[in-house]
Amino acid sequence: MKNTDVLERLAVLMKERKASAPENSYVASLYRKGRNKIAQKVGEEAVETAIAAVDGSHDEVIAESADLIFHLMVLWADMDIRPEEVYAELARREGISGIEEKNSRG
Numbered sequence: 616m617k618n619t620d621v622l623e624r625l626a627v628l629m630k631e632r633k634a635s636a637p638e639n640s641y642v643a644s645l646y647r648k649g650r651n652k653i654a655q656k657v658g659e660e661a662v663e664t665a666i667a668a669v670d671g672s673h674d675e676v677i678a679e680s681a682d683l684i685f686h687l688m689v690l691w692a693d694m695d696i697r698p699e700e701v702y703a704e705l706a707r708r709e710g711i712s713g714i715e716e717k718n719s720r721g
């Protein structure tokens with residue numbers, strides 16, 4: 616099993632947490648608090664990742680990055696955005712990357 620499969624498993628779990636909201640679930644508690652709270656957590660974790668990159672260690676950046684990706688995935692699920700939609704946008708950009716740079720060179 617690849618470690619990246621964890622993203623697929625998390626996406627499935629986040630949908631399940633929307634369908635049934637167990638009292639002791641952190642993900643369900645975020646849905647209950649609402650979109651603004653989830654967005655706030657994404658912002659906080661992004662800032663913590665940036666701070667770790669400047670002041671922290673390799674391991675701290677890894678830990679903060681995991682928090683950031685996790686909370687971003689909660690936000691996607693809350694907005695009914697499928698991870699595949701984000702991956703498709705990244706794939707689309709593979710075809711256009713470098714265009715601006717080439718244009719600026721004339």
Ligand SMILES: N=c1c2ncn([C@@H]3O[C@H](COP(=O)(O)OP(=O)(O)OP(=O)(O)O)[C@@H](O)[C@H]3O)c2ncn1[C@@H]1O[C@H](COP(=O)(O)O)[C@@H](O)[C@H]1O
Pocket residue numbers: 628632639640641642643656681682685
């Ligand atoms: N990957 C994670 C994960 N990463 C971080 N966290 C939680 O994110 C929270 C972030 O902590 P903070 O200190 O930033 O926030 P806080 O103090 O809890 O609350 P705030 O007041 O800041 O909102 C912690 O409670 C962590 O436990 C996670 N909680 C769950 N998961 C995954 O989600 C799955 C489902 O979790 P439940 O929904 O809880 O069953 C788990 O099995 C894990 O795989």
